Amino acid sequence: MEVDLSTLRALASQQFGAMRITTPVEDFHADVSLAHVGDIHLFDMHTHPHTVDRNASFIKPTDPPTYKLSLQIEGKSSLTQYDREALLEPGMLAIYNSHVPYVLHYPGTQRSLIMQFPAEYVLVPPSAMKRITALPITKDDRLGKVAIPLFEQLAINFEVLEGPHAGSLLRSAIDMLIAVFSEELSSDGPPISDVVERAAEFIDKNLSDPDLGPTTVADALFISVRHLHSQFAAAGQSVGNYIKQARLERIRRDLANPNTADVSVREISERYGILTASHLSRVFKAEYGETPREFRNRILGG
Numbered sequence: 001m002e003v004d005l006s007t008l009r010a011l012a013s014q015q016f017g018a019m020r021i022t023t024p025v026e027d028f029h030a031d032v033s034l035a036h037v038g039d040i041h042l043f044d045m046h047t048h049p050h051t052v053d054r055n056a057s058f059i060k061p062t063d064p065p066t067y068k069l070s071l072q073i074e075g076k077s078s079l080t081q082y083d084r085e086a087l088l089e090p091g092m093l094a095i096y097n098s099h100v101p102y103v104l105h106y107p108g109t110q111r112s113l114i115m116q117f118p119a120e121y122v123l124v125p126p127s128a129m130k131r132i133t134a135l136p137i138t139k140d141d142r143l144g145k146v147a148i149p150l151f152e153q154l155a156i157n158f159e160v161l162e163g164p165h166a167g168s169l170l171r172s173a174i175d176m177l178i179a180v181f182s183e184e185l186s187s188d189g190p191p192i193s194d195v196v197e198r199a200a201e202f203i204d205k206n207l208s209d210p211d212l213g214p215t216t217v218a219d220a221l222f223i224s225v226r227h228l229h230s231q232f233a234a235a236g237q238s239v240g241n242y243i244k245q246a247r248l249e250r251i252r253r254d255l256a257n258p259n260t261a262d263v264s265v266r267e268i269s270e271r272y273g274i275l276t277a278s279h280l281s282r283v284f285k286a287e288y289g290e291t292p293r294e295f296r297n298r299i300l301g302g
Contacts, residue, residue, distance in 0.1 A: 038256035065119035075110025
């Protein structure tokens with residue numbers, strides 16, 4: 001749909017939170033397509049020059065923690081966050097944190113795809129993610145060769161996001177994106193401990209075990225519990241929190257999936273090792289601000 005500046009401001013703030021949008025063009029207009037699948041939101045826009053400023057005054061503690069991806073399709077843009085500036089040309093993407101001030105500047109006519117998704121989808125500590133926000137990823141990067149064309153196809157075939165498998169498609173795209181980020185993290189700064197990598201792999205494969213914990217993981221890796229804890233601490237994470245986050249993320253993913261709408265909350269919870277409904281409700285609400293049932297009803301429309 002074609003919109004003027006005031007409508008674009010309203011749409012962007014509704015989708016992504018309060019921000020300021022300015023333009024040097026008197027007769028500004030934009031061609032915009034919107035889509036949302038569960039709690040993933042996409043914004044495909046072809047616009048005149050403009051600048052998006054989300055400074056600290058716009059960010060509220062109650063805003064849900066999310067990450068945003070910007071894929072440049074036509075024209076150019078610059079993304080500034082953490083005093084870094086990423087210059088994006090067609091076929092390049094970057095990620096940024098919606099809870100941290102940022103500026104997006106589009107100096108000319110351009111087209112870009114913006115995707116916003118919950119921070120919980122990224123099982124990487126914020127301190128590590130900070131190292132790769134506002135850094136451009138290109139098709140020359142090993143994994144960028146796969147991830148970027150995938151997001152470009154999403155922009156070209158926006159209508160597929162209306163289908164029953166849209167949620168699975170978007171989650172696959174995000175998983176690919178996270179793989180790109182992990183590759184960036186492994187090549188920038190201290191390498192992730194082999195112990196942490198092996199432990200995370202074991203945890204992810206054994207979430208159905210209700211007794212899964214630091215001792216179980218350490219025994220499987222033939223190391224001491226103390227050494228396991230020290231390796232996770234060096235990576236800015238704890239073993240227990242990683243297990244909790246991994247379980248909640250997978251439960252949340254299944255609750256938001258239309259293909260599992262007929263599966264009870266209890267069954268989904270038990271798949272990932274949480275056997276008590278009251279415990280799940282308590283930790284889920286503490287993490288996401290609503291109960292599992294409230295979340296499912298909101299995402300799937302009751």
